[in-house]
Amino acid sequence: MKILKNSRQTYKAKTPMRNTLSAAIILLLLGSNLFAIPGKLSGNIHLSLSNSKSDTLKTSSLTQDFSTNWSAPFGPYITLRAGLRYHDLGINQGINQDFWQRQVQPSGEFIWNHPKFVLSSSIRRVESSNDNGSIDLLRENLGINFKSRFAGLPILNVRYEGNSATNNNSRSIRDTRDNRLQASLKYDFKNNNFNYNMTASNSKNIATDLKVSDLNHIFRWGHIFRSISNKLQITTSYSFNHRSQKTERPSGSEILQPISFFHALYNYDITALTDPLNVVGGLSDGNIEIAVQPIIDIGGNSLDQNIGVDFGYIRDVEGLYIYTDRPSDLNLNWQIFISNDNFTWEPIETLPSIVYNINFTRYDIFFDQQNSRYIKAVNTDFNDVPTVLITEIEAISSVEKIDNQTRRISSHIIDLSSRYIFSNKLTSTFDFAMRKTPISDFSNSPEQLYYSLSTKHSINNNLTQNLSFQAGYDRFSQISSKNKNVSVSYNLLFDPLETLDFSLSASTRTSYINDLKDHEGNNILLHSNGSLFDGLNLAAEIGYNKYNRFGGLPGLTTWSYRISGDAWLTRWLSSTFSHGYQMTEPVASTPRRTRRQYGVDYNIKxxxxxxxxxxxxxxxxxxxxxxxxxxxxxxxxxxxxxxxxxxxxxxxxxxxxxxxxxxxxxxxxxxxxxxxxxxxxxxxxxxxxxxxxxxxxxxxxxx
CATH class of the missing domain: 2.20.50 (Outer Surface Protein A; domain 2)
Structure with missing residues (x-):
């Protein structure tokens, strides 16, 4: 939390107004049962007084959090809803060290739930302010939605949403307007389904004089075929997507702005130097207010959260924006790593510049220009705020200011999925996906072709095996880059007893860049679960991984094993325990790395x-x-x-x-x-x- 200095007189002058509003809300909540208020009224009050001290500082704070919600039906179809949330934090740190911040959020909603259609509208206003006026942020949202319900006719859904955000004290910090209109038409006929979606949006940043207009059309047809015997099932779909985007901004010098990327990535890893990150779609869905699922918490002692992006190809990047669902610690540190294979990571040579931007509730992390396909940030410090959840990540780079820029993309997507049941013991599936982009001005929209074949064989009731093959590529036409991947995997599952099972898995994966072999991974894993007796469950696994990099780069060989268990020793004592070991030995003459993990938890009644x-x-x-x-x-x-x-x-x-x-x-x-x-x-x-x-x-x- 940023400490905002102001006089005690200023703080006290604001207090009567805040106390009046607080008292009004309390009276509303406590007196709700005394008045004949139609409909349903509910609310919550949270009052908290805190005193803290350190070696050099004493702090007193008062937190007031009030919310009330009301809803009432009007006739058989119409419902009205309204809500009010008030949050106030006042802090005293001695003479000339008083400050406060406040947020008021009224909202309302109208719903007309007719048998033939649903019509709804909502409005929300969020006012955020503090004592010295550096934060005087006003956010407003209006939403209108219509959905038809006529039997036998296509389903029409239309939604409009408008957003504005303004810092009235300094509009150069934040002054934006966003409008979005979305319409869709859906119709199902026998084994076919048709879907058309149109989205038009425009965004204006008045502070930077940046305007972006976007128009997107998507048409999709799907069909399902099943044979009479139901042994064969084929699912096909075709999609056509056309998007145009116009950007207007003043010409001149370069500016920093978000750049497109292929995937957002995340993993929890205490070493940060090895292990891949996984794709998390919620980190790049455009919603900076709702926390990602599964949650990524950087509050308190939640260190070593690895958050990054995959550009799809090697490109320049100069910064990251990491958005949070609430204000976070201003002094939190982040370390930046880069990689070209999403497996071996290297820290950048210079320290990044880190600023917490309270107007956007995000960390602005800037560094010397890096040239890499993958980049990630890792939080390496304790957070004074107990819980802070990540909502979004953006990558930043310098772009030249130009008067106008129009980008277009047209893509055709074909998907085919088939399954054939030879017998109750043998099933085979085949999947094919192709994306062609005859027009593409967007660097993160590659042409793609992937296909896979898998077979599942049940040898008997206790023994099952699965063999799969997958191959495909991503081609980025703008930069003449092509990523090709080929993989083969085998899995064997053996269940000799209800309380004992074994599994064996092996796979090999080879990646090519522009048809030149870049890296190769081969691994095998043996896993077992068992219950030795009632109340004691054990699990063990051992794995081997051989990672080869080509072009003169060193590879890695990794051995690992892990043992874990949980036990109910008595009716009043239970425990879980684990031990893990991983040894990584580079092919070149670099030091061997050995990682060991031990853990035990117990509960005593x-x-x-x-x-x-x-x-x-x-x-x-x-x-x-x-x-x-x-x-x-x-x-x-x-x-x-x-x-x-x-x-x-x-x-x-x-x-x-x-x-x-x-x-x-x-x-x-x-x-x-x-x-x-x-x-x-x-x-x-x-x-x-x-x-x-x-x-x-x-x-x-x-x-």
Missing amino acids: LTGSIFLRGKYALNKDEILRNTLQEYSISWNMSSRLTGGATFFNNINNKGTGSDRYTARINYKISSRSTIFASYSDTEFTQAGRRRTSSFQAGLRTGF
Whole structure:
């Protein structure tokens, strides 16, 4: 949180207005049952007072979070909804160190749910401000939607959405307007389905005088064929996509702006130097407000989150935008890595410039220009905010300002999927996908061709095998680059007992760039699960991976094994444990790397109301040794009164770590009302971080 200085008089002058609004909302919530308000009214109140101190600073804060929601039917078809959320955070840090920030969010919705159609509209307004006016952000949203329900006729769906965001104090920081109109027509006839979708949008950044207009048409036809015996099933589809985008901006020098990429990537990896990242579509869906699923948390002690992009080919990049669902720690550090194969990663030579942009709730990470196909950012520091979820990632590069630019793309996509059942023991599938782009001005829209063949054979009730082959390519015509991949895999599953199973998998994958072999991966994995007796489950696996890189680059050989289990030792004691080992030996004369992981968790039920939990984890290799310990006790003293305490320790051999002690107590006044209090003490071991202790008390209630 950025500390915004202002006088105590200014802070106190704002207080009456905020307290008046707070009192009004409280009276509305508490008095809802005393007045005959039509419809259904619900709400929540969260009040929290906190006092904290460090070696050099004392801080008091008051958090007020109120929300109320109302809905009521009007006749058989119409429903009205309204909501109001108010959030206020006031902080006192001594003379001339008072500041506050506030957010008010009213919303309304109209729904006409007719048997023949659904018509709805919604409006939302979000006002964010702080004491010195550096944040005076107003965001407004309007949505209108219509969907037909006429039997036997095509389904029509039309939606309009308008958004605006303005920082009234300084429009040069943020002043944008966005409009989007989407219409679709869907019709199903026997085994065929037809779908047409049109999307028109325009975006205007008044601060930079940038205008972008986008028009997209998509037509899709699908067909399903099944033989009389149902042994053969063929699914086919054809899609035509035409998109045009016009960009208008002043001519002149170069500017930094987001650039397109092929895929957004993510993985949790404590080493960051090896292991691939996985594709996560939600990181690049254009929604910067809703957290990605599965969630990516960079709050508190959630370090080593690897977030990156795949451009599809080697290109220049100079920065990353990483969006969050709420304001985050201004001092959080990120390390940047690049790769050309999504397996071996190298840190960039210079330190990046990192700024948290409160107006966009994102990290602006800039660095010297890099030339790479893959790039990722890894958070390497503790976050003072306990929970912060990632919503989006954007890549940034310099582009030359030009007056107007119009880009177009037309693509034809054909998909074919077939399955044939030879017998109840043998099934084969074939898939084919082709994308042709006769017109393509977008660098992230390649021509594609992929096909695969797989066969599943059940030898008996306990033994099954699967063999698959896949090949294909991505061709980027703008830069004359072609990525080709060929892979073969085999899986064997053996279930001799209901409580015991084995699996064997082997695969080989070869990648080519412009028809030249670039890298090759061969691996084999043996896995087993078993229950030795009731209450004890064990799992073990051993793997071998041979990774070859061509063009004079060194390869890697990796051996690994992992053992894990969970046990209910008694009715009051349960535990889980794991041990992992990975040895990576480069082909060239570079040092061998060995990674070991140990972990154990246990749960102890001392009495019917007292529970103990513990966790210990160790991760180490030749470079890094990281240990984590967490122990907690919970006590349900009565049906209304509960309490507990926790100790958490995280430290590595580089001197980075923390000790945290917490204690908490909750008293349940009613089914929806609780008062709470907690104390925490945190000490950071690395230089520049301070020891802090805090006490917090508050009320959560609703109706």
